[in-house]
Amino acid sequence: MSVSTAEGMAPDGVKETEGREPALAFKIALVILLGILCLVPFLFVLAISVGHKIEGAGWAFGFELTHYKRFLLGATWPETFQILYLQKLGYSLMFAAIGAVIAVALAFPFTYFLTRLTRRGQTVWLVLLLSSLSLSEVFIVMGWDILLSARSGLPALLDWVGFTDLMKDWGWFQWFRDIGLASPRAFKFKTSGLATVLCMSYLVWPYAVILLYPALSRLEPSLMEAARTMGARPSVVMRTVVLPSVKLPLFGSTLLLFVFLLGTYVTVTVFADPSQHTLAVSIYDSVRGSTLNAPFGAAQSVILLITAAVFLFAGQKLSNAGDRA
Amino acid sequence: MADLVLKSIRKDFGSFRAVDKVDLTFPHGKLTALLGPSGCGKTTLLRMIAGLEAPSWGQILLGDEDITDRPAYERKFGMVFQSFALFPHLTVAENIAYSLAIEGVDKRKRRARADELLDLVQMGGYGDRRIGELSGGQRQRVAIARALAQEPSVFLLDEPMSALDAKLREDMQVELRLLQQRVGITTIVVTHDQREAMTMADQIVVMSKGYTEQVGTPKEIYSKPGNSFVASFIGKANFLSGEATDGKYRVGEYLFEAPKARGFTAGSPVTLAVRPENAVINDTCACLGEEWAKTPPEERAKNVLPAEVTFVRDVGSTRDIYVKTPVGDLIVEYGAGESLPTLTIGEKVSLRLPPDELHVFPRDAEAAE
Amino acid sequence: MRLSKFGFIFMALSGVVLFLPILVVSASALNGGRSMLFPPQDPTLARFGEFFISEPIWRNALKNSVIISLSSAALSVLFAWPAAYFIWKRSTALSRVIAGLMAMPFAVPPIVFGVGLGFMWAFSGGLGTIWAGILSLGALFAALPLVTISIGLQSIDDAHLDAAATMGATEATAFRTIVLPQTIPYTISGFFFAMVLSFNEFIVMFFVSSSAYSTVTLQIFNSLRNGFTPTMAVAAITFIVVSLVVFSLVARFGDLPRLMGADQSRR
Numbered sequence: 001m002s003v004s005t006a007e008g009m010a011p012d013g014v015k016e017t018e019g020r021e022p023a024l025a026f027k028i029a030l031v032i033l034l035g036i037l038c039l040v041p042f043l044f045v046l047a048i049s050v051g052h053k054i055e056g057a058g059w060a061f062g063f064e065l066t067h068y069k070r071f072l073l074g075a076t077w078p079e080t081f082q083i084l085y086l087q088k089l090g091y092s093l094m095f096a097a098i099g100a101v102i103a104v105a106l107a108f109p110f111t112y113f114l115t116r117l118t119r120r121g122q123t124v125w126l127v128l129l130l131s132s133l134s135l136s137e138v139f140i141v142m143g144w145d146i147l148l149s150a151r152s153g154l155p156a157l158l159d160w161v162g163f164t165d166l167m168k169d170w171g172w173f174q175w176f177r178d179i180g181l182a183s184p185r186a187f188k189f190k191t192s193g194l195a196t197v198l199c200m201s202y203l204v205w206p207y208a209v210i211l212l213y214p215a216l217s218r219l220e221p222s223l224m225e226a227a228r229t230m231g232a233r234p235s236v237v238m239r240t241v242v243l244p245s246v247k248l249p250l251f252g253s254t255l256l257l258f259v260f261l262l263g264t265y266v267t268v269t270v271f272a273d274p275s276q277h278t279l280a281v282s283i284y285d286s287v288r289g290s291t292l293n294a295p296f297g298a299a300q301s302v303i304l305l306i307t308a309a310v311f312l313f314a315g316q317k318l319s320n321a322g323d324r325a
Numbered sequence: 326m327a328d329l330v331l332k333s334i335r336k337d338f339g340s341f342r343a344v345d346k347v348d349l350t351f352p353h354g355k356l357t358a359l360l361g362p363s364g365c366g367k368t369t370l371l372r373m374i375a376g377l378e379a380p381s382w383g384q385i386l387l388g389d390e391d392i393t394d395r396p397a398y399e400r401k402f403g404m405v406f407q408s409f410a411l412f413p414h415l416t417v418a419e420n421i422a423y424s425l426a427i428e429g430v431d432k433r434k435r436r437a438r439a440d441e442l443l444d445l446v447q448m449g450g451y452g453d454r455r456i457g458e459l460s461g462g463q464r465q466r467v468a469i470a471r472a473l474a475q476e477p478s479v480f481l482l483d484e485p486m487s488a489l490d491a492k493l494r495e496d497m498q499v500e501l502r503l504l505q506q507r508v509g510i511t512t513i514v515v516t517h518d519q520r521e522a523m524t525m526a527d528q529i530v531v532m533s534k535g536y537t538e539q540v541g542t543p544k545e546i547y548s549k550p551g552n553s554f555v556a557s558f559i560g561k562a563n564f565l566s567g568e569a570t571d572g573k574y575r576v577g578e579y580l581f582e583a584p585k586a587r588g589f590t591a592g593s594p595v596t597l598a599v600r601p602e603n604a605v606i607n608d609t610c611a612c613l614g615e616e617w618a619k620t621p622p623e624e625r626a627k628n629v630l631p632a633e634v635t636f637v638r639d640v641g642s643t644r645d646i647y648v649k650t651p652v653g654d655l656i657v658e659y660g661a662g663e664s665l666p667t668l669t670i671g672e673k674v675s676l677r678l679p680p681d682e683l684h685v686f687p688r689d690a691e692a693a694e
Numbered sequence: 695m696r697l698s699k700f701g702f703i704f705m706a707l708s709g710v711v712l713f714l715p716i717l718v719v720s721a722s723a724l725n726g727g728r729s730m731l732f733p734p735q736d737p738t739l740a741r742f743g744e745f746f747i748s749e750p751i752w753r754n755a756l757k758n759s760v761i762i763s764l765s766s767a768a769l770s771v772l773f774a775w776p777a778a779y780f781i782w783k784r785s786t787a788l789s790r791v792i793a794g795l796m797a798m799p800f801a802v803p804p805i806v807f808g809v810g811l812g813f814m815w816a817f818s819g820g821l822g823t824i825w826a827g828i829l830s831l832g833a834l835f836a837a838l839p840l841v842t843i844s845i846g847l848q849s850i851d852d853a854h855l856d857a858a859a860t861m862g863a864t865e866a867t868a869f870r871t872i873v874l875p876q877t878i879p880y881t882i883s884g885f886f887f888a889m890v891l892s893f894n895e896f897i898v899m900f901f902v903s904s905s906a907y908s909t910v911t912l913q914i915f916n917s918l919r920n921g922f923t924p925t926m927a928v929a930a931i932t933f934i935v936v937s938l939v940v941f942s943l944v945a946r947f948g949d950l951p952r953l954m955g956a957d958q959s960r961r
Binding site: 428 | 851853854856857858859862864871875876
């Protein structure tokens, strides 16, 4: 979701001249308050990431790059080189990228159809979407946990319809075991990358719809009608008219959701194999969990932040370039 | 008798000069129309009068009082906006009584005043309606009533008819004029429609590119346009480019007399203008013969042109005859009752531009456009 | 315009997948035992009693959730109103800074903002107080009312303000009589958006609450080690019902498609 700023709409004139002084003081107070709440937390992360660790979850201000070194090269470098944390970052990027792409890919046709509905139909769908969107990650994980659980979820369903036996008869079952989606006797989705990505996509799918909604609802129907009168089939209209005009929103939404998913925590702890745990989980462990090393947690947060910033910045550059082209 | 007076008003928006060198007097109790094409600065001028914009230079006086620096909410000139700007969250009566409500007038008096004004604009009984339930014409009446509720010293209307359809517009122009005369309030109407201006106004100010081009009664503006812009903007006009000779005007090899025009020094470039309804067509003319062509211009009949009919349009109330002459294409208009020979396309006729109806303007670079 | 058959099927399937987890969770709340089974075993409504009445852990958590979400949403609106108004009145560098600050927590992975807030409150001694939680969520979601109120302010016709001025209204009077009444639906929508999201917020709350108190979502997460229980499913039902009711209200009293950025001219 983005903050739209209204460019100065008030015409120059008499109405602005009075009461400017108290307004300015008020503005400055607001900036300070918001600065404390919205900016200072990030400064703390930055300061602590170069701070000094005190045993037992404490930290002191200081300047050392130990924590970044540990992240990038391993705690014992230069004797040994460790890529454990880079690997965690890698899983963060991978899960977030796949999850965001799937969500947007499925949200795009849905949103397109949604904007073709009547205003009333759209309103009903929007209520449902917003309700799903606002639902806490813990509840969504709870739902998928049941849906994917061995006893009452999808594996049991596959067993019941005979799919498991069919696969075994055909000798394909071993393949599912090889990619980690089955135990020796039945299908098993917890824990797996598939379950993680599935839950992540589900998590941001309503966001994707809401992000694509403005662009698609502003799509001029006469454009598509014009293309149709010139002999374009629906698929051609989609490829030549709809897609090019929403290219940027599609790209932008994917990027935003990707950044959002970089911080997913509950989904990963529940559905991902411990060997595939992401940076978010590691940050939690350092700050509040088992390992208790606040400066290292802060350093990992800074790296996650920088990663997000790099992607957002690169995305901005790319879309600007695409805009000009 | 407090007239509203503008003294050398100028308005700049950044580097763009929207209004410049405007000196005007709006006589007390009269209706003045600010008339001009879009972008001519007429709305900016109106907003400066209302106090919604501050002039970059100049003075606004109401009687002897300088009100230039007085904010809009102290001037309280009632204004009707192009979009009517009725508040959707208030009822019709609440809209009308808005100015009274913020003054703290008590509720019963407010309602009484609103009902009185609704009667004035023939909308009695509509007080409790929502704005969304009203038609365009009703909204306009409510907007007018609302602007009059505060008994303003000046009543301003910004393109008040533009949101109405053509038929309703004509009726409302007459109605608004009658209302204004009844209330007797100094009124300024901004419009781009010359018919609207001529229907309603005591005085018309023609504006173009931020300047006032001409100020006068509707009749003066129409029959004695001050320049070619006014002649073309108010009603229709045919233009011919020529030059002044000794007391006459030459266009191509034809000579014209225009006794009403002011003197021009010989050789100065001029524009001749004639209204379509003032040109006369004749199908029996000496000028059609071979002999006439050989005569030197000085000896020919003045104000006559040979012409060829290219198109005839009969719209019932008038007939427009399009003709081609050696010095340019012209349109001639005949009313339904006027006698006119039957014309066929391609027919050779003569065209007379009566000296008393011929307007002559200096031709400068701008007017030549 | 009518949907194609493919469109209809696609939307229906999306709807099914969207509601499947919610449906399954809701049904699990009826389980008689301690496990989350689907379909539920020994259906009973006893879990609702546990969640709302008999178990103080859940009752307290629900109370905290309600207090925090209502207060933080009110705070978000308080932050957002002046910001939106300044930006609307005149876009200066300062007002853009304000908007940028409010957008910041929204543009980064929420876990980083949570970690930062945790450090800040620990440093200032506020960690674990309910005020820290309210202020944190108020800042996190201030961008939502900022957006809705900005949309509301932009929908006000400039001519309305001019009209008010010509009728004797000062800026303050015009604000009270024109701007405020016309933006109330947008303000309420913004409040509701912030409220529902605060109610459901987990990760930021997790870092700023320490373990001094917990909200419903925190309580569920903290009990996660022992697996999900049907009582938690009751919490899920409560939350989804609150969301549905609130957004239905927004849709009923405001223009939801417009708030979500739909083109106004098309119906």
